[in-house]
Amino acid sequence: MIAIGIDIGGTSIKGAAVNDKGHVFEVFSMPVEKGEDQETTIIKLRNLVKDYISSQKFDEEIVGIGMGIPGAIDSPRGIVSYSNNLKWRNLNVRELMKPLGYEVRITNDANAAALGEARFGAGKDYRDILMITLGTGVGGGIIIDRKLYEGNEGKGAELGHTIIKMGGRQCSCGRKGCLEAYASATGLIADAKIAMEKNKETALWDLSRTGLNAKVIFDAAQAGDKVAIRLVKNYVKYLSEGLMNYFNIFRPEAVVLSGGIAKAGDYLISKVKRYCKRNHYGYEGSPEVDILVSKLGYDSGKIGAASLFFE
Amino acid sequence: MIAIGIDIGGTSIKGAAVNDKGHVFEVFSMPVEKGEDQETTIIKLRNLVKDYISSQKFDEEIVGIGMGIPGAIDSPRGIVSYSNNLKWRNLNVRELMKPLGYEVRITNDANAAALGEARFGAGKDYRDILMITLGTGVGGGIIIDRKLYEGNEGKGAELGHTIIKMGGRQCSCGRKGCLEAYASATGLIADAKIAMEKNKETALWDLSRTGLNAKVIFDAAQAGDKVAIRLVKNYVKYLSEGLMNYFNIFRPEAVVLSGGIAKAGDYLISKVKRYCKRNHYGYEGSPEVDILVSKLGYDSGKIGAASLFFE
Structure with missing residues (x-):
């Protein structure tokens, strides 16, 4: 099982396919242009992810696209409520990524990092x-x-x-x-x-x-x-x-x-x-x-x- | 479904049968004697609970005995690690209550109160x-x-x-x-x-x-x-x-x-x-x-x- 994991930072976006054993496949990245329209950044990312998926030959099924984003993230709705870092506001990331045809889940970047460590890193032998x-x-x-x-x-x-x-x-x-x-x-x-x-x-x-x-x-x-x-x-x-x-x-x-x-x-x-x-x-x-x-x-x-x- | 709910305080112990709709039946209570041996207090409570259960005629099945106790409570093991309030230490409450023949679960008193409010009180319409x-x-x-x-x-x-x-x-x-x-x-x-x-x-x-x-x-x-x-x-x-x-x-x-x-x-x-x-x-x-x-x-x-x- 594979999911695309995307880590959005203040100056760049990095992503990769990751399998359910924690293996990270080839990484893709793009800069975040200061002052760029927020929807434009996500559409650029969508195109990059599309190209990435079609260029790779994965043996396993891609089950979805997960994203960690700095700021106040309305994860149930897939919306960035406010990111001070990126100056994004009420950005419906799930909707914008929809054309890719995969389920999209988003969370705060620190939450994503914690989940990563919990599943495959320093925290993998613990429950809480x-x-x-x-x-x-x-x-x-x-x-x-x-x-x-x-x-x-x-x-x-x-x-x-x-x-x-x-x-x-x-x-x-x-x-x-x-x-x-x-x-x-x-x-x-x-x-x-x-x-x-x-x-x-x-x-x-x-x-x-x-x-x-x-x-x-x-x-x-x-x-x-x-x-x-x-x-x-x-x-x-x-x-x-x-x-x-x-x-x-x-x-x-x-x-x-x-x-x-x-x-x-x-x-x-x-x-x-x-x-x-x-x-x-x-x-x-x-x-x-x-x-x-x-x-x-x-x-x-x-x-x-x-x-x-x-x- | 009925459980016996017991609230242990610094000076007295109060309990009652409670059903799964939150209804509280007749209440029983006993004082906590200062300086009394900790095991003695629990054995007195055990006898009180025994008399209480046999004196009442419940239409529903009693599924267990729950207890809220002030202090550091090892709830998975059913042991009071330390209660500053009661001066109890390493007290195996579950073991001492065992002769009653019911499953015994214990937790910190504030935890018990929170669970009560969450299920049947001010918090009942909320998840977290x-x-x-x-x-x-x-x-x-x-x-x-x-x-x-x-x-x-x-x-x-x-x-x-x-x-x-x-x-x-x-x-x-x-x-x-x-x-x-x-x-x-x-x-x-x-x-x-x-x-x-x-x-x-x-x-x-x-x-x-x-x-x-x-x-x-x-x-x-x-x-x-x-x-x-x-x-x-x-x-x-x-x-x-x-x-x-x-x-x-x-x-x-x-x-x-x-x-x-x-x-x-x-x-x-x-x-x-x-x-x-x-x-x-x-x-x-x-x-x-x-x-x-x-x-x-x-x-x-x-x-x-x-x-x-x-x-």
Whole structure:
């Protein structure tokens, strides 16, 4: 069984046929032109998918087309309600893709990635998992009983937009003190800029000459730079408190971290585990939550989107 | 179809036969003796249930015994891992109740109450709901697809123990800044005491001569006392920010508020609704969440415990 899995990002669209064993066939891609009419982008994509399917010779049946899209996605109706990233609004993706003759299912991009990891990645041995994406923003996906939980009209699982510090930092969503404002790469970089202004001697000045990003900060910390170490320590505190909130709410079997910051791997994870162990919820007898790093990386979106068709 | 629903509290145990239409038959109860051996309490309860069943003449078949118990409940195994309230620890309730000859299912008390409201109360027309209990503490229950979601080993849904203000007020659970520390009656009363010390002229001094509780504070606010009005305003802010976190995580169709504070009814709910409308998550197109008050009141625990047997 094969489904086409499409991962729509802010600047490009990538897709591939994926089979129900998680195998990814040849990948196709197209850019998202800034300012282009939203319907035009989807029609271009439709033509690309049409050409892709007819150019490939699949031995298995194509059961549908799954898509992960950033923003507020009305998945039951197949409509993008609003994507701040793409500036799409009330875009009926299902209707526009209809001429291809396949069933079309869409979901939020972080949901798709979570489903991919749950079916074929770091989460495949678990029943209930959360996935938290630590990138420009903080996204989330909820897998309950091996199925995606999306909430009413597909608008749940906004795990980055929960306040951990009332009256705190302004978040892009309008609220103040959201997890995203602290645990995203954007939040970490903002913290680093403030710390650098106060510490002219930190190695971060030198290391960031070609650009300051999360990797530079984690690399500097691992190399022993004191300012970077303090930044990472603080970051671990924010992320861990957010994670422990989710542990108490869902008590999942595992949480999978993905996105740019999760690339820090064991260096980050070991610190998060230590913080959570020391500061966990007081009740005795609650099972530990496995803290894992994404296995599928950038493929998780495509695989997860296709997995919308794999029970 | 009938099940016995038992609601265990810190000072008393109440139970009743409940049928699958939500009808509650004659109620039985017994005190929980402080300091009594934990097994003894359950054996006394077992005898009480035995007498109750044999004294009643039910036309319908009894399918099992359901119990809601405060604390960390290992529901799959039927064991109370730890109850701070009752000082029970590793108590195998299922095993102890076995001689009665019925299947025994147990869950956390807030979970039971949520299931009761979902099946027969304020939540009965919805698929995905949350219940938040605003009492001495803040408890929670999660209903997904009309079923109870309990998390790994039944230890999830601790909705009160999520930090909304990092580094904030000490919570009974060991963390700092939990929703419970602000949105419980205990939190409100603590705030009131501080405000009263600063405002000797507030009507709260007079009204609280026989004891300060949430009702006194809400009544004073409704009667126009400025200090009480400010307390309620502040309380609404804490509760609403916590609720909005849950809206973004679950995007449920409805949230049901219960417990002592929810008795303030429309006076509270109207303010919470207004706050949430003004300060909601920035994404467009997210459906509103109905904010409701519990309908079953103190019966919700018994009805919900019995409902563990009603699909």
